[in-house]
Amino acid sequence: MSTETTGLQRYSLNGPTMGSRYSALFYAAPGFATQDLGERLAQAVARVEQQMSGWNPQSDLNRINAAPRHRWISVPRELMNVITTALRVSEQSHGAFEIAVGDLVQSWGFGPVSRTLDLPALRELGRQRRSPAASALVLEPRRHRLRKRSKLRLDLNGIAKGFGVDELARALEASGIRDYLVGIDGEMRARGRKPGGQPWSVAVEKPLRGERQVMGVMELEDAAIATSGDYRRWVDIAGQAYAHTLDPTTGEPLRNRLASVSVVASSCMLADAWATALLVLGEIEGPRLAQERGMDALFVIRDGEQLREVSIVGGQLQADIQTR
Numbered sequence: 001m002s003t004e005t006t007g008l009q010r011y012s013l014n015g016p017t018m019g020s021r022y023s024a025l026f027y028a029a030p031g032f033a034t035q036d037l038g039e040r041l042a043q044a045v046a047r048v049e050q051q052m053s054g055w056n057p058q059s060d061l062n063r064i065n066a067a068p069r070h071r072w073i074s075v076p077r078e079l080m081n082v083i084t085t086a087l088r089v090s091e092q093s094h095g096a097f098e099i100a101v102g103d104l105v106q107s108w109g110f111g112p113v114s115r116t117l118d119l120p121a122l123r124e125l126g127r128q129r130r131s132p133a134a135s136a137l138v139l140e141p142r143r144h145r146l147r148k149r150s151k152l153r154l155d156l157n158g159i160a161k162g163f164g165v166d167e168l169a170r171a172l173e174a175s176g177i178r179d180y181l182v183g184i185d186g187e188m189r190a191r192g193r194k195p196g197g198q199p200w201s202v203a204v205e206k207p208l209r210g211e212r213q214v215m216g217v218m219e220l221e222d223a224a225i226a227t228s229g230d231y232r233r234w235v236d237i238a239g240q241a242y243a244h245t246l247d248p249t250t251g252e253p254l255r256n257r258l259a260s261v262s263v264v265a266s267s268c269m270l271a272d273a274w275a276t277a278l279l280v281l282g283e284i285e286g287p288r289l290a291q292e293r294g295m296d297a298l299f300v301i302r303d304g305e306q307l308r309e310v311s312i313v314g315g316q317l318q319a320d321i322q323t324r
Contacts, residue, residue, distance in 0.1 A: 008195050013038050017045035017184060018053070018161055022168055026180035027195055037175045044167040045184070051079040052160040054102065055112040064146070065102060065153045072145045080141050082156060082163050085269055087134050089159075093277035093289065098248035100133040102153030108253065109235045110157075110244045117237050126251020158245075162226050162272025165189045169268075181220070186227050189268045190220035207231040207259035207300050207307070209241070215300070224268035228275040229260030229300075247280055256282035257302045264296040283310075291315045 008027040011034060015022055022045050024037075051060040060079050067073050075083070089097045105111055107125055136150045161184050168182040169189050179192030181200040190200040199219040206215035209231045218225060230243035234253075242253040261278045265271040274295065278286040283301045287310050290297040294315035301308040311318040 013041060015042050015045075018049060018164060019055075020161075020185040022164070022182070022184045024168060024172060024180060024182045026172060026177045028177060037171070037177075040171040040175060041168055044171045045164050047078065048160060048164040048167055051076050052082060052156045052163070054105070054155055054157065061154060061156060064148075067148065069148045069150060072140075072147045074145050077144060078163070078167070080139070080144055080146075082159055082269065083133075083137070083146070083154075084139065084141055086156070086159050086273060087137070087139075089270070089273040089277055090132065090134055092293070093274070093281065095132060095248060096280040097158065097273055097277035098132055099154050099156060099158070100130065100136060100152045101246050101248060101251075102155035103130075104246050104251055105155045105157070105244075106153070108242065108244075108246070110233065117235060119237050123252065128251070130251075132248070158228070158276035159269055159273045161185070162187050162224070162268035162270070165224065165268035165272075187225070187268050187272055188220065189224035191222055193221060204262055204298065205260075209234070218262075218264070218298075220264070223264050223266065224271045225262060225264050226268055226271035226275045227260055227262040228272075228279040229258075230254065230279075231259065245276060245279055254280060254282075258283050258286065259300045259302050259307060261286060261300070262298040263290075287312060287317075291317065 009030045011026055011028060011032060013024045013034060024041055049056060053059045054061060060076055064073055086099045107122060109115060109117055131150045131152060136148060136152045137146055138149060139146045165182055165184050165187050166189060172180050172182065181188060181190045188202050193199055199221045202218050202220055202225055203214045204216045204218055206213040207229045228245060233244040234241045245254050247254050258279050261275045263271045263275040265274060278290060278297060281289060287299055290312045295312060297312045299310040310320050
């Protein structure tokens with residue numbers, strides 16, 4: 001659709017964040033001042049990194065991790081929102097989504113410090129008893145503070161990027177933009193439609209390690225999508241690949257047949273957390289819970305040399321097909 005037909009011009013802004021890049025695609029009147037909006041977008045993701053990054057020693061998250069037990073810690077409003085949401089998803093997913101795995105994330109080599117990986121030692125660490133975040137934390141959201149009942153190290157990799165996308169969306173809306181598509185890597189959020197009434201199109205990747213191929217396209221309108229999988233980040237130990245998503249019940253990387261899970265939700269924070277939770281639950285319990293909760297989700301299952309897609313829309317099974 002041309003500018004002459006709609007009176008709108010296509011704009012695209014992007015920048016670095018969270019080890020990846022953010023993007024914002026929208027339509028506005030010709031001559032729209034993008035500099036102020038660009039600064040708002042950059043500030044939005046910088047604020048998320050400052051609060052929630054496990055890689056920044058000075059982040060609010062690492063301030064919590066380093067704090068002693070039983071001491072009240074002030075927490076920024078955004079970070080409190082993310083932690084509260086994480087605990088709610090943990091409860092609703094029967095513990096599949098867990099943020100008190102920071103020590104495991106670091107030990108398995110998925111943190112900022114490189115280390116030699118000793119598989120027997122890692123498995124022994126996983127067998128050690130640890131308190132879930134829901135019982136180890138005491139939250140006072142209205143007073144923006146929390147304290148730790150027991151020693152723990154939080155990790156927000158399964159939810160912070162989605163929240164960052166939501167913050168990008170809020171920055172656009174604060175600038176008067178009502179139709180947009182924003183994202184960080186593969187986590188996306190859309191509002192409204194493109195000029196001419198077409199929904200926003202988002203590619204879903206085929207879960208292949210070391211290469212990127214499009215498996216399909218989803219259309220989004222006033223919704224967000226996030227994908228978790230076993231194909232983006234992994235470590236190699238003695239020729240065996242171990243994906244970065246950890247199973248809180250075993251303390252080790254996942255060992256199920258799910259290659260990826262994509263979830264569509266009202267916010268990218270929720271889509272991000274639920275994609276992780278359903279991936280952890282596996283190829284049987286994941287689709288079952290998605291149906292029970294009336295969710296929209298796409299499961300890609302490794303079936304020998306083939307991939308099988310299980311699609312659930314509004315909690316109803318739509319397709320179970322074999323693909324290459």
